[in-house]
Amino acid sequence: MAGPTTAQRGARQQESSGPPPARPPRPRTIAVLAVVLALLGAGGWVLYGSQWLRVEHVSVSGTRVLGPEQVREAADVPLGEPLVSVDTEAMESRLRQELPRIDEIDVVRSWPRGIGLEVTERTPVLVVEKGRKFVEVDDEGVRFATVSDAPKGVPLLELKPSRSRSASASLRRFGEPRLVREAVRVAGALPAAVARRTRTVEVRSFDDITLKLADGRTVAWGSGEKGAAKARTLTALMKAAPDARHFDVSVPTAPASSGS
Structure with a gap:
């Protein structure tokens, strides 16, 4: 009977001898790890333990x-x-x-x-009178501060809901905060020349907002919708009728002016 082949004898010797022993860490590798750990420890001490990087x-x-x-x-x-x-x-x-x-x-x-x-501080675009003081309102409708004196050039917001059914329904539906935001929306859409002369933004309902200017003229703006179109129409209307006392751009495609 033939004995094992050379390949079979080699396989048996490999099985009996097991895996080769692991090589011990090289001295250089150990040194590198020691340096890294030392640096990490020193860095942690510098950041947290030393007096060099503390808030002064x-x-x-x-x-x-x-x-x-x-x-x-x-x-x-x-x-x-x-x-x-x-x-x-x-x-x-x-x-x-x-x-x-x-x-x-x-x-x-x-x-x-x-x-x-x-x-970055909030900038008031409207103020609401409260007793003898004024509450500042920013461009998002946020009431953020109460001051003794109204800031110069900032219009006064007057909420004067009318007693009509539509106005009452508007107040119930949208609530005062929404009406304030609508007034802010109107103030932000005004032409620069008109904004400088606006003293009061009066809100009677969601779609009944009126501007009162420094020279006594008034502007019926309506709601805050179509603000850009209303601004263009008002600018043209004021040029066409410079002596008018009242302007109505609530429907920008059908503006009107009156008084002299």
């Missing part, structure tokens, strides 16, 4: 009405803490909550030891 000063930019110190106080930046661990999102949320005048806020780390607070 807070800068404020972009304020117009708010004072820088007012913003710093509301931000409550943790001085002395590691700069890398400052919670910028929580700080932004706190600033918006405590200072409604802030429209946008960006909290940035100013390495190596500072925090920057970049502020």
Whole structure:
């Protein structure tokens, strides 16, 4: 009987001998790993444990009405803490909550030891009289601040719902906040020359908004719809009838003027 072939003997020897032993780590590899770990540890210590990268000063930019110190106080930046661990999102949320005048806020780390607070304030486009003070309203209809003196050049918003059924239905359907936003929409569509002379935006219903100008003239604007067309029509109408006292562009394709 023939014995095993050379190939079979080699296979048996390989099975009996098992896998080759693992090679021990090379000294160079161990050294590299040690250096990497040392660097990571040193970096972590520099960021969190050392005194080199801790918050020491807070800068404020972009304020117009708010004072820088007012913003710093509301931000409550943790001085002395590691700069890398400052919670910028929580700080932004706190600033918006405590200072409604802030429209946008960006909290940035100013390495190596500072925090920057970049502020964008809301701009009033209308004011609502409240007692002896005024509430500022921005271009989104947000009532964001109460001031003692009305800002110059900002029209007064008067909500005077009429007693007609349509006006009552308008107020019930849309609510006061929606009527305020509609007035803001009208104010934003006015031609620049008219906007400068507008003193009051009177809202009686959703589709009954009237402008009162500084010289006593009035403009029946209607609703906030088709604002661009109404602006163009009003500009042309005022040129064509410069002595008129009342203008009606509620239907821009059929404008009218009266009085002299």
